[in-house]
Amino acid sequence: MLFKEVKRTIDRNHLLKKGDRVIVGVSGGVDSMVLLHLLDACRQEFGLSLIVAHVNHGLRPDEAKKEADLVRSESERLVLPFEYRKVDVEEFRKRKGLSVQDAARRLRFDFFNSLLLKYDAQKIALGHNADDQVETVLMRMIRGSGLRGLKGMLPIREGKVIRPLLEVWRTEIDSFAEKNRIPFLLDLTNLQGDYFRNRLRLALIPLIEKEYQPGFKAVVLRASRILRDEDDCLDGMAEKAYQKVVQEEKGSFSFRFSDYRSLHKAIQWRLIQKVLGRILGEEKDAEKEKWRNVGLISRQLEGVSSSIRLEFSCGVWFEKRYDLITLRRCGGPGVPPFEVELVSPGRTFISEIEREVAIEECDWNDGGELSGVPDTAILDYQSLTFPLKMRNFRAGDRFQPLGTRGTQKVKDFFIDHKIPKFERAKIPLLISGKMIAWVGGYRIDERVKVTEKTQTILRIQLSQSTMIQK
Numbered sequence: 144m145l146f147k148e149v150k151r152t153i154d155r156n157h158l159l160k161k162g163d164r165v166i167v168g169v170s171g172g173v174d175s176m177v178l179l180h181l182l183d184a185c186r187q188e189f190g191l192s193l194i195v196a197h198v199n200h201g202l203r204p205d206e207a208k209k210e211a212d213l214v215r216s217e218s219e220r221l222v223l224p225f226e227y228r229k230v231d232v233e234e235f236r237k238r239k240g241l242s243v244q245d246a247a248r249r250l251r252f253d254f255f256n257s258l259l260l261k262y263d264a265q266k267i268a269l270g271h272n273a274d275d276q277v278e279t280v281l282m283r284m285i286r287g288s289g290l291r292g293l294k295g296m297l298p299i300r301e302g303k304v305i306r307p308l309l310e311v312w313r314t315e316i317d318s319f320a321e322k323n324r325i326p327f328l329l330d331l332t333n334l335q336g337d338y339f340r341n342r343l344r345l346a347l348i349p350l351i352e353k354e355y356q357p358g359f360k361a362v363v364l365r366a367s368r369i370l371r372d373e374d375d376c377l378d379g380m381a382e383k384a385y386q387k388v389v390q391e392e393k394g395s396f397s398f399r400f401s402d403y404r405s406l407h408k409a410i411q412w413r414l415i416q417k418v419l420g421r422i423l424g425e426e427k428d429a430e431k432e433k434w435r436n437v438g439l440i441s442r443q444l445e446g447v448s449s450s451i452r453l454e455f456s457c458g459v460w461f462e463k464r465y466d467l468i469t470l471r472r473c474g475g476p477g478v479p480p481f482e483v484e485l486v487s488p489g490r491t492f493i494s495e496i497e498r499e500v501a502i503e504e505c506d507w508n509d510g511g512e513l514s515g516v517p518d519t520a521i522l523d524y525q526s527l528t529f530p531l532k533m534r535n536f537r538a539g540d541r542f543q544p545l546g547t548r549g550t551q552k553v554k555d556f557f558i559d560h561k562i563p564k565f566e567r568a569k570i571p572l573l574i575s576g577k578m579i580a581w582v583g584g585y586r587i588d589e590r591v592k593v594t595e596k597t598q599t600i601l602r603i604q605l606s607q608s609t610m611i612q613k
Contacts (some may be wrong), residue, residue: 164264171210323591381413528576
């Protein structure tokens with residue numbers, strides 16, 4: 144009976160293909176030992192090549208040797224390759240600031256993934272069962288997970304991690320092991336209340352089954368299957384929306400706010416998740432960062448501000464400029480400090496920010512017409528001190544923004560204009576003597592503005608340059 148159920152799970156979820164090489168994670172406990180024997184029984188039908196992988200976590204020295212010996216012995220009896228690795232979970236946990244379970248999981252998968260490469264294998268098989276699924280769903284529910292978490296573990300993840308026992312109960316596995324005389328060892332830590340999962344298994348679930356719902360585990364398992372199907376449906380709808388509205392160019396992702404607002408809220412969230420997934424990658428660490436910040440970004444898009452610029456803790460830069468939304472990863476090499484003497488009149492290339500500065504002298508009629516262009520400054524020639532220079536921001540910089548009476552820190556000006564920290568070093572400052580005459584692209588200094596007394600105008604224009612510097 145158990146073999147038929149597992150075979151049904153394999154077929155329904157397409158867990159195995161003909162000729163697959165499979166890394167089987169075997170701890171020595173009843174679940175993984177039964178999994179090994181069931182996959183061995185499928186070897187001929189699927190033409191499988193099985194490789195047994197066992198990890199000693201360094202947490203239970205006395206039991207670890209017995210477990211390794213058992214798994215090695217059974218591998219030899221079944222004539223299967225046996226791979227062993229000892230890791231130091233405690234040291235890794237302290238170094239990375241992780242829980243014991245998370246540290247152990249990461250080290251296990253590091254080993255399993257290395258074996259995928261070594262054997263040119265396609266799958267990693269794990270022994271999680273239906274009881275594990277119920278516990279996982281409850282843990283995530285208590286911690287406040289959304290739909291994606293409440294669907295539980297997947298029968299197949301990333302096309303390579305498979306869980307053939309995910310739809311069979313622990314009692315069925317125990318009976319199968321006893322009937323077929325499959326050797327296994329009991330992990331006594333599973334009977335201790337130190338871990339959250341164990342407390343659910345040993346206390347909360349039995350209480351609910353006794354006092355409220357005898358078929359509680361079956362109810363949760365059925366709900367996880369329904370939620371999995373609903374999540375797949377929503378994810379498919381979100382992918383279609385992504386393909387329709389999101390434009391990607393050189394690692395920058397943009398879409399129209401009006402298109403975003405036309406989507407259902409559930410799809411809006413998933414659209415942001417997909418963009419962050421492309422930016423941050425799909426690794427486990429990136430997944431946590433993505434979920435931590437998707438709500439923050441979504442809330443920003445619920446506001447009514449026409450323009451916003453923010454930098455999020457996950458390393459993502461976000462901008463809303465009227466109807467255009469742009470997200471991209473912060474980073475890359477930072478802009479180094481620079482200071483360049485400008486050719487006046489003439490053109491100067493600033494390699495650090497890949498921009499060109501063009502300076503020309505003109506009269507009021509020629510220069511005044513460009514006074515409203517952001518990357519062009521129209522200045523009173525007589526109020527400037529030559530030679531002019533351009534450099535980037537330094538701590539303590541101050542200037543007197545046009546239209547104000549007193550000076551302001553350039554840092555505060557950047558903050559007021561919501562310019563992210565990582566963008567500030569790219570903004571050129573025009574230096575006249577000891578004065579900042581222009582925060583390039585934003586505001587000139589009050590003291591160099593053109594007045595009725597101005598005789599000559601200096602027009603300075605910034606542009607992206609295509610020059611190749613050698």
